[in-house]
Amino acid sequence: MYGLMIALGVLAAVELGRKRWRARGGDPDDVYVVALWAVPAGLIGARMYHVATDWRSYEGRWLDALKIWQGGLGIPGGVALGVAVGLWVAHRRGWRLSAGIDALVPGIPLAQAIGRLGNWWNQELFGKPTSLPWGVQIDVQHRPQDYVAYSVFQPTFLYEMLWNLALCGLLIYVDKKRVMRPGNVLPLYVGLYFAGRLWIEALRIDPASTIGPFRINIWMSIIGIGGAILVFIVRGVRRRESDTDEPYRDGHVWSPETTSETEPEKEASE
Numbered sequence: 650m651y652g653l654m655i656a657l658g659v660l661a662a663v664e665l666g667r668k669r670w671r672a673r674g675g676d677p678d679d680v681y682v683v684a685l686w687a688v689p690a691g692l693i694g695a696r697m698y699h700v701a702t703d704w705r706s707y708e709g710r711w712l713d714a715l716k717i718w719q720g721g722l723g724i725p726g727g728v729a730l731g732v733a734v735g736l737w738v739a740h741r742r743g744w745r746l747s748a749g750i751d752a753l754v755p756g757i758p759l760a761q762a763i764g765r766l767g768n769w770w771n772q773e774l775f776g777k778p779t780s781l782p783w784g785v786q787i788d789v790q791h792r793p794q795d796y797v798a799y800s801v802f803q804p805t806f807l808y809e810m811l812w813n814l815a816l817c818g819l820l821i822y823v824d825k826k827r828v829m830r831p832g833n834v835l836p837l838y839v840g841l842y843f844a845g846r847l848w849i850e851a852l853r854i855d856p857a858s859t860i861g862p863f864r865i866n867i868w869m870s871i872i873g874i875g876g877a878i879l880v881f882i883v884r885g886v887r888r889r890e891s892d893t894d895e896p897y898r899d900g901h902v903w904s905p906e907t908t909s910e911t912e913p914e915k916e917a918s919e
Contacts (some may be wrong), residue, residue: 651767655722658763659688662756669752669821673894674902679742680753686738691731698726702858702865724761724846725869732757732835747832748896754834755820758842762813768806776803776852783807793854805849812845830885831892840877843870 663684667677699721700707700714707714732754739749768774772791778799785804789797796802819841820834829837847870857864896902 650770654767654770655692655764658760659684661763662760665756665759666753669755670749670896671903673748673752673896674904675744675748675752675896676903679739679744682742683735683738683749683753687731687735690734691727692722694730695722695724695727697730698723701726703856704858706856722764725866725873728757728839743897743899745831745893745895745898747830748894750832751824751834754838755817755824757838758813758816758820762810762817765806765810765813769804774806774853774855776805776849777854779803793856796854802854803852805852808849808852809845812849813842816841816845827894828888830888831894833881833884833886836877836880836884839873843873843877846870847874
């Protein structure tokens with residue numbers, strides 16, 4: 650079920666991206682090509698990050714690191730490698746990267762939100778014991794050793810799912826208003842995602858590697874927030890007159906009409 654939720658999240662993100670790229674004048678089928686490379690890269694990066702930051706859990710059973718369906722994806726690694734590969738492929742296809750970023754990035758938190766349902770199914774990544782009415786019942790075999798006596802815990806995966814859905818909506822809204830510089834949807838996503846992850850991570854009780862008094866993902870959240878702020882300082886936040894939303898570097902705009910008109914011409918020339 651965890652793998653199914655990941656797959657559904659990817660499909661939702663791709664379809665949202667196709668719709669948004671087409672609205673900008675881009676060929677929606679280009680998104681399939683980008684996703685074909687970016688999605689596997691993202692999954693590899695996410696798994697690598699998880700294993701690297703929780704390597705002690707795999708000592709003596711390193712082959713289990715390949716069992717992605719059992720859970721264990723580190724979002725920072727997935728976003729970093731997936732976005733990097735996706736931008737490389739988009740650049741090779743002639744995309745204006747700032748336009749591509751603004752079109753596709755809102756799909757990332759949407760995919761994350763759907764994927765978090767897999768954590769509920771696996772009964773993992775929950776938070777501290779709670780008496781709140783929305784607490785989640787966890788079976789005894791999935792409880793940390795120090796919390797076996799408790800049965801109801803904070804549904805931190807639900808908090809992150811709702812945070813990501815709200816973030817997806819906010820990114821779409823901000824982009825629609827055209828008040829920020831093209832491409833700034835990415836640092837906005839990074840900063841706000843890690844702002845949410847910071848307080849959610851502080852509620853979690855699952856075993857995790859630490860640096861000093863804090864979990865690694867808390868440090869990563871602080872770095873992510875700082876990095877996003879730095880990008881805004883360097884690039885500027887508000888839109889400039891020279892900024893453009895053209896989807897391709899050569900200035901052309903895709904449309905179904907031009908595609909249908911050019912295809913017979915190509916056949917005739919052949």
